[in-house]
Amino acid sequence: MGLTGIEIFKMLPKTNCGECGVPTCLAFAMNLASGKAELDACPYVSDEAKEKLAEASAPPIRPVSIGAGTRALKVGGETVMFRHEKTFYNQTGLAALITSDIDAGALEKKLKEWNALQYERVGLNLRPELVALKDAKGDVQAFTAVAKKVAEESEFGLILISESPDALKAAVEVSAFKKPLLYAATAENVEDMGTLAKESGLPLAVKANDIEGLIGLTDKLTGMGLKDLVLDSGSREPKQVFEDQVVMRRAALKAGNRSLGFPTITFPCEMAGNLDMETVLASMLIAKYAGIVTLSDFSGESLFPLLLERLNIFTDPQRPMTVTEGIYEIGAPDENSPVLVTTNFSLTYFIVSGEIEGSRVPSWLLIMDTEGLSVMTAWAAGKFAGDAVGMFVKKCGIADKVSHKKVIIPGYAAAISGEMEEELPDWNVMIGPRDASLIPKFLKEMAQ
Ligand code: SF4
Numbered sequence: 001m002g003l004t005g006i007e008i009f010k011m012l013p014k015t016n017c018g019e020c021g022v023p024t025c026l027a028f029a030m031n032l033a034s035g036k037a038e039l040d041a042c043p044y045v046s047d048e049a050k051e052k053l054a055e056a057s058a059p060p061i062r063p064v065s066i067g068a069g070t071r072a073l074k075v076g077g078e079t080v081m082f083r084h085e086k087t088f089y090n091q092t093g094l095a096a097l098i099t100s101d102i103d104a105g106a107l108e109k110k111l112k113e114w115n116a117l118q119y120e121r122v123g124l125n126l127r128p129e130l131v132a133l134k135d136a137k138g139d140v141q142a143f144t145a146v147a148k149k150v151a152e153e154s155e156f157g158l159i160l161i162s163e164s165p166d167a168l169k170a171a172v173e174v175s176a177f178k179k180p181l182l183y184a185a186t187a188e189n190v191e192d193m194g195t196l197a198k199e200s201g202l203p204l205a206v207k208a209n210d211i212e213g214l215i216g217l218t219d220k221l222t223g224m225g226l227k228d229l230v231l232d233s234g235s236r237e238p239k240q241v242f243e244d245q246v247v248m249r250r251a252a253l254k255a256g257n258r259s260l261g262f263p264t265i266t267f268p269c270e271m272a273g274n275l276d277m278e279t280v281l282a283s284m285l286i287a288k289y290a291g292i293v294t295l296s297d298f299s300g301e302s303l304f305p306l307l308l309e310r311l312n313i314f315t316d317p318q319r320p321m322t323v324t325e326g327i328y329e330i331g332a333p334d335e336n337s338p339v340l341v342t343t344n345f346s347l348t349y350f351i352v353s354g355e356i357e358g359s360r361v362p363s364w365l366l367i368m369d370t371e372g373l374s375v376m377t378a379w380a381a382g383k384f385a386g387d388a389v390g391m392f393v394k395k396c397g398i399a400d401k402v403s404h405k406k407v408i409i410p411g412y413a414a415a416i417s418g419e420m421e422e423e424l425p426d427w428n429v430m431i432g433p434r435d436a437s438l439i440p441k442f443l444k445e446m447a448q
Helices: 005-010 025-033 047-057 104-116 140-153 165-178 190-200 211-223 238-254 275-287 300-313 346-359 375-380 386-395 411-423 436-447
Strands: 064-066 073-075 093-099 119-121 124-126 130-134 157-161 181-185 204-207 229-232 292-295 326-330 339-343 363-368 406-409 428-431
Touching: 005 025, 093 104, 093 300, 104 140, 119 300, 124 300, 130 140, 130 292, 140 157, 140 165, 157 165, 165 190, 181 190, 181 229, 190 204, 190 211, 204 211, 211 229, 211 238, 238 275, 275 292, 275 300, 292 300, 326 346, 339 346, 339 375, 339 386, 346 363, 346 436, 363 386, 375 411, 386 411, 406 411, 411 428
Parallel strands: 093 130, 093 292, 130 157, 157 181, 181 204, 204 229, 339 363, 339 406, 406 428
Antiparallel strands: 064 073, 119 124, 326 363
């Protein structure tokens, strides 16, 4: 049974030095209790307290890092069954499968095509992270050569799949710098695989025929000192895989089962006969509760909706997505360019800035911090009130960049214009369109 935040707090140094990344020991204790922080983050905990806190501080599902560089990935670390209870933290990793008998030209082509599958959405780059390389014919040389090429010539992280510890060992020698996931320890090879993972310091997947079998294997591996494990319950039958994901998550979170407190890996690529079904299964597993989903390929029509689903599920529902307050240049505005002001809800920003860009009228866009609320909501909540917006326009520094004194406010916030004019007596407060799609017409007419 875990300790409460207050119980943990009593054992912390209480100096509030902030070195753990949060401002107070109490906040750190709360994060420890909910599995959002690791005890190592505080350098000042006494050895005695460390021992007592070890159990409480371990997150119910261990976060496991895979890969390095721009596509590095962390899976696991989840603390709730349902997103609305709090949030999901570490998004499901997406992998595509290749086999070691792929020829060099085909591999190069695939990596190039997969690398191009990146999408900009609300200021984020959505892209897959992993290549799962399967040892096709027990040819260690071919397996190692493909692992080397993927590791050295692509941004993708690697899952190295082989039943042979020797093949994995050879591939690790050329790709360890990319921190690959080793797949997999089974009842037959658990000691050799455990030793390889321990020596190389790499995460290890564990595969059994069912959840009972997994428990025995993870207990053995944690007994060997391994911490970073990823679970495969073995089934490739959709209903059973779904059930396994739910059972493992529930056992880890609700029953505190440490043997199942690890992220999972799943293989829709081995569960479906066509791309449509594979995508549907992947979608189900992103929602419930796969740490990694392995596809047979990355193709835009399958990958894009999965990336969007993942974005939606792993966005914190309690924290609106925001952009930083400030002055944004769109096009190459000069002293005569129009000035628009809106809120810092990221969707608002991206829609408005996209429309301004589309108008081809270089403009200044003032983004005011409204705690991530959209125009109507911010206005209704008093966070986009006339005096506050006027004060922001005055203080943000836009007056030094333009030679005119005109500012355009969103049409839905027309009611604030009077108060703004009081705050900005020498400015002309203009009411822009209600609908962002009318901004280009509005700006073009202004520019005439
Ligand atoms: Fe407290 Fe330790 Fe965090 Fe400092 S680093 S605030 S002592 S928990």
